[in-house]
Amino acid sequence: MDDTHAFLTARILHDKQAVTYRLLSREMGMHVDDAKAALGRFAEAEQVSVIYAVHDLHHVFVVPASELESTLAQLSNGKKQVYALQPVGTSYDPAMLACVNRALVYDEAYAAHRHAGLGAFGAIQKDEEVRAPRPPSSTSKRRKVMKRIRTKNEKGYTVFQDIETINSSSSSSTFEIAFQGVA
Structure with a gap:
């Protein structure tokens, strides 16, 4: 028994x-x-x-x-x-x-x-090793810059154009994204 x-x-x-x-x-x-x-x-x-x-x-x-x-x-x-x-x-x-x-x-x-x-x-557990946190990547140092520009559209109306610029300190490239809004 x-x-x-x-x-x-x-x-x-x-x-x-x-x-x-x-x-x-x-x-x-x-x-x-x-x-x-x-x-x-x-x-x-x-x-x-x-x-x-x-x-x-x-x-x-x-x-x-x-x-x-x-x-x-x-x-x-x-x-x-x-x-x-x-x-x-x-x-x-x-x-x-x-x-x-x-x-x-x-x-x-x-x-x-x-x-x-x-x-x-009785559960199987994974032995985790303690790891140091990763250093921040170069993309984390990007900065957004917003500019508002007054322009005229094809019909002659005054419109505001928002330009979003993303500057990265690791590279000299700058990306621009334009958003149009009617004034």
Whole structure:
């Protein structure tokens, strides 16, 4: 009997408490997919009530085993996975399952893992090296100069022309963009 089986036996059969895959993952320090598989193996070996998460592209349902087939029939491409296990004879209560996951927030061991960072939960993290900031490029020293010139257009009206000049200190080139406005 491995540690996972012993934990599930103690928690479900002796303490009469529900265990979700998330709780098992946190308590045993395993990946959530491994926790779901462990719950499935335990459900096959022991007499417990199984609660499934059934999902398709747009919907997710958490249902007891008694409603599994009808829920899968409603979905066109439904998939199932073991969500939680609870003692036999316990009625399905979604609020109770929420309390199981909510209890993780107040668990001191879980809080210590959470403060240690994602690496404590088995997440792969990239080792970032501390780099000095890049020196500013020569294009960052560009300066805009706006000039307003009064000219006459082809009809003889006086118009103002805004000329935007961008000067760059690294090069001697100057770009001019003209905007026309009627006075």
